Amino acid sequence: MKLKFEVGDEDFSLAGRASSELKGVLKRLGIGPDLVRRASIAMYEGEINMVIHAGGGVAEAEIEADRVVLTLIDAGPGIPDLSLAMTEGWSTAPDRFRELGFGAGMGLPNMRRNCDEFDIESEVGKGTSVRMVIRL
Amino acid sequence: MSAEDSPAPHSVLLDPEKCVGCTTCIKKCPTEAIRVRKGRASIIAERCIDCGECIRTCPHGAKRAVSDPLSMIEGYRVKVAVPAPTLYSQYDEGRSVNRVLSGLLELGFDEVFEVAEAAEIVTAATKALLAHDGTLPRPLISSACPAVVKLVQLRFPSLIPHLAPLIPPMEAAARIVKDRLHAGEDGVGVFFITPCAGKVTVTRAPLGYARSALDGVIGLRDIYLPLRAAIAAAPERVLAHAGRMGLEWARTEGECEAVGERRSISVDGIGNVIGVLEALENGSMKDLVYIEALACPAGCVGGPLTVENPYIAKTRLRNREESAPPQSAGPRRYESLGDLGWTEAVKARSALVLDPDMLKALVMMEEIEFRASGLPGLDCGSCGAPSCKALAEDIVRGTAIESDCVFKLRDRVRELAKELMALEEIRPPGLDR
Numbered sequence: 393m394k395l396k397f398e399v400g401d402e403d404f405s406l407a408g409r410a411s412s413e414l415k416g417v418l419k420r421l422g423i424g425p426d427l428v429r430r431a432s433i434a435m436y437e438g439e440i441n442m443v444i445h446a447g448g449g450v451a452e453a454e455i456e457a458d459r460v461v462l463t464l465i466d467a468g469p470g471i472p473d474l475s476l477a478m479t480e481g482w483s484t485a486p487d488r489f490r491e492l493g494f495g496a497g498m499g500l501p502n503m504r505r506n507c508d509e510f511d512i513e514s515e516v517g518k519g520t521s522v523r524m525v526i527r528l
Numbered sequence: 529m530s531a532e533d534s535p536a537p538h539s540v541l542l543d544p545e546k547c548v549g550c551t552t553c554i555k556k557c558p559t560e561a562i563r564v565r566k567g568r569a570s571i572i573a574e575r576c577i578d579c580g581e582c583i584r585t586c587p588h589g590a591k592r593a594v595s596d597p598l599s600m601i602e603g604y605r606v607k608v609a610v611p612a613p614t615l616y617s618q619y620d621e622g623r624s625v626n627r628v629l630s631g632l633l634e635l636g637f638d639e640v641f642e643v644a645e646a647a648e649i650v651t652a653a654t655k656a657l658l659a660h661d662g663t664l665p666r667p668l669i670s671s672a673c674p675a676v677v678k679l680v681q682l683r684f685p686s687l688i689p690h691l692a693p694l695i696p697p698m699e700a701a702a703r704i705v706k707d708r709l710h711a712g713e714d715g716v717g718v719f720f721i722t723p724c725a726g727k728v729t730v731t732r733a734p735l736g737y738a739r740s741a742l743d744g745v746i747g748l749r750d751i752y753l754p755l756r757a758a759i760a761a762a763p764e765r766v767l768a769h770a771g772r773m774g775l776e777w778a779r780t781e782g783e784c785e786a787v788g789e790r791r792s793i794s795v796d797g798i799g800n801v802i803g804v805l806e807a808l809e810n811g812s813m814k815d816l817v818y819i820e821a822l823a824c825p826a827g828c829v830g831g832p833l834t835v836e837n838p839y840i841a842k843t844r845l846r847n848r849e850e851s852a853p854p855q856s857a858g859p860r861r862y863e864s865l866g867d868l869g870w871t872e873a874v875k876a877r878s879a880l881v882l883d884p885d886m887l888k889a890l891v892m893m894e895e896i897e898f899r900a901s902g903l904p905g906l907d908c909g910s911c912g913a914p915s916c917k918a919l920a921e922d923i924v925r926g927t928a929i930e931s932d933c934v935f936k937l938r939d940r941v942r943e944l945a946k947e948l949m950a951l952e953e954i955r956p957p958g959l960d961r
């Protein structure tokens with residue numbers, strides 16, 4: 393089954409909704425706690441990145457018998473240097489978000505750590521897409 | 529008492545005489561455990577976490593907690609009251625803690641032992657866990673509130689390892705009375721005076737330990753008035769020993785202050801607790817060491833079996849804390865109480881799982897999404913479910929039907945009417961001229 397969420401532009405009140413709804417579904421499916429936790433971290437960090445860095449986007453979760461595929465697609469500014477972006481602690485988050493406790497530069501590394509497959513594609517001026525697979 | 533005594537996993541009862549089927553409670557329930565059927569609310573027992581939210585919100589007083597009557601103490605030779613510190617917050621400061629406790633003796637108890645005093649010992653055990661136990665994940669979540677423990681079991685099973693594996697203060701108090709003050713004696717009855725529905729249940733079906741040392745649990749609300757009269761009549765005796773460190777457990781921030789951990793947060797109210805646990809599960813609560821989470825507004829002083837407004841009660845308790853010593857005076861008689869740790873595993877509860885077979889559950893989940901998309905999305909509650917989505921789930925689980933939705937019912941009536949009109953047009957060939 394597929395869940396689809398519009399993630400808004402700098403709208404923190406809705407950030408976390410995709411992750412929270414995904415969790416609700418996974419728990420109803422009886423998916424083990426550790427997998428639920430990993431999926432929710434991956435989804436949450438992805439959502440937050442779209443809010444902070446890309447002005448929103450679309451998050452999707454496809455749940456299959458043996459895996460969960462998370463896709464986050466935005467039409468934001470893109471990432472010039474992916475390997476730098478994947479470095480722990482590296483962040484370009486503006487101050488107004490840092491004041492709220494975001495921008496520790498751990499989001500992308502945590503996303504990668506919590507899934508079994510991680511692909512990120514980005515083009516400056518076009519946008520970023522992330523695909524994550526968690527095997528059940 | 530042991531788990532076998534009561535098959536009921538929760539303590540909230542519905543008075544069918546008073547319930548008018550108004551659907552106020554179904555929306556407030558944090559686990560969507562209530563449905564209105566045949567004009568009466570009913571609780572899905574496996575989902576109830578005993579938070580008391582429905583008791584608090586029912587405008588008709590139709591929900592109450594099963595607790596024990598005061599008359600129960602008569603069956604014991606030595607009757608010992610162990611009052612929650614919340615009790616002191618229900619009476620104004622003009623009535624000292626000594627007088628409140630003296631009032632309990634006037635009501636028929638032979639002795640009192642303050643739960644607040646036991647809370648000091650639990651404080652020490654919590655500090656020790658935080659200081660030494662490297663095997664437990666951080667932050668630790670306080671397990672003093674049974675509603676929070678059950679919420680974790682039901683909705684946040686990945687956080688079970690974070691629960692501080694310690695018995696709650698009321699249980700420590702009961703053990704002190706039975707194992708230390710009256711070791712080896714028969715006929716000693718220990719009764720908890722409680723602001724909390726959840727604590728009634730955990731005495732019957734404990735979480736983390738096999739058997740409760742308590743013999744009964746008396747709702748604070750039930751003895752509020754008789755105790756007020758007794759306080760006025762009782763000669764004041766020196767019975768209060770507990771210090772600030774134990775008293776403050778009854779209100780928000782108290783546990784964190786007692787434990788003295790700065791990297792901690794205090795959260796109260798079941799909705800706020802859910803928010804914090806969601807954030808913790810998302811990995812966005814780093815650098816925290818301890819979480820004090822209490823289901824009731826302002827903490828136990830806002831428990832569903834209290835009488836006073838939670839915020840007034842909280843202020844009163846604070847005032848009482850100020851005139852108390854930091855800790856109970858004298859040598860700590862109960863230091864050697866022994867291990868306060870859990871002896872039984874606290875396990876995930878599976879009441880939300882659609883089917884044990886994941887593939888079947890997946891098919892059901894798809895059907896729920898499909899059904900939900902066909903419902904109006906108004907969450908009006910007329911169907912007896914808290915939301916359209918919940919009705920969709922009930923339909924797929926087989927406990928409701930689509931025409932429970934008034935809008936769907938109207939659609940069907942309209943279709944039927946059209947069909948009737950169409951039938952009415954038809955003339956039998958013999959009559960058709």
Ligand SMILES: Nc1ncnc2c1ncn2[C@@H]1O[C@H](COP(=O)(O)OP(=O)(O)O)[C@@H](O)[C@H]1O
Binds near residue numbers: 466471478497499
């Ligand atoms: N969706 C995105 N669009 C544009 N830039 C992004 C996006 N996601 C991440 N980045 C860039 O990668 C950096 C690192 O991301 P992350 O590890 O999540 O840390 P943080 O979000 O705390 O800055 C961000 O500071 C930002 O420059």
Ligand code: SF4
Binds near residue numbers: 579672674823824830
């Ligand atoms: S906050 Fe206190 S009174 Fe309320 S449910 Fe938790 S333990 Fe019981």
Ligand SMILES: [Mg+2]
Binds near residue numbers: 437440495498499
């Ligand atoms: Mg990030």
